[in-house]
Amino acid sequence: MKKWWFSIVLGVLYILVFHAWMFCETKFQVQSIAIGLFSVLTITSIYYRKYFVNGWDYFVHASIIIDILLEGVLIYPHDNYYFYGCFAAFAVVLIGHRSYCTKKRA
Incomplete structure (x- = not known):
């Protein structure tokens, strides 16, 4: 669990934020959540940069964080469950690579 904590937290937040967006009534609410979560996750990933095994691992995590920002800022409304496909693709790449x-290190 210690080796996977950030990835698990990121995955759970990814699912939760998309479900939360379904209940938002305005685009401003969605964008505010996206920018806030993006900021917190970016600062956390920089602070815990030793968590990542290499640059590619950091890149995969960063792409998920950037996806949250872009989806929240550019797309409205969020009224479907297509994000589960993105979640699955991110999970396969992240889990496989990590x-x-x-x-390989062990």
Whole structure:
């Protein structure tokens, strides 16, 4: 769990934020949540940069964080469940790469 905490938190927040956006009534609410979460996750990823196994691992996590920002700022309304496909694709890439690098180091 210690090796995966940020990835798990990021995945849970990804799902939660998209579900929260479904209940937002204005574009401003969606954008505010997106910018706020993006800021918190970016600062957290910089602060805990030793968590990442290499630059590609950081890049995959950063692309998920940037996706939250772009989806929140550019797309409105969020009234479907298509984000589960993006979540699954991110999860496959992140878990596959992180597992490979972790085993390679051991």
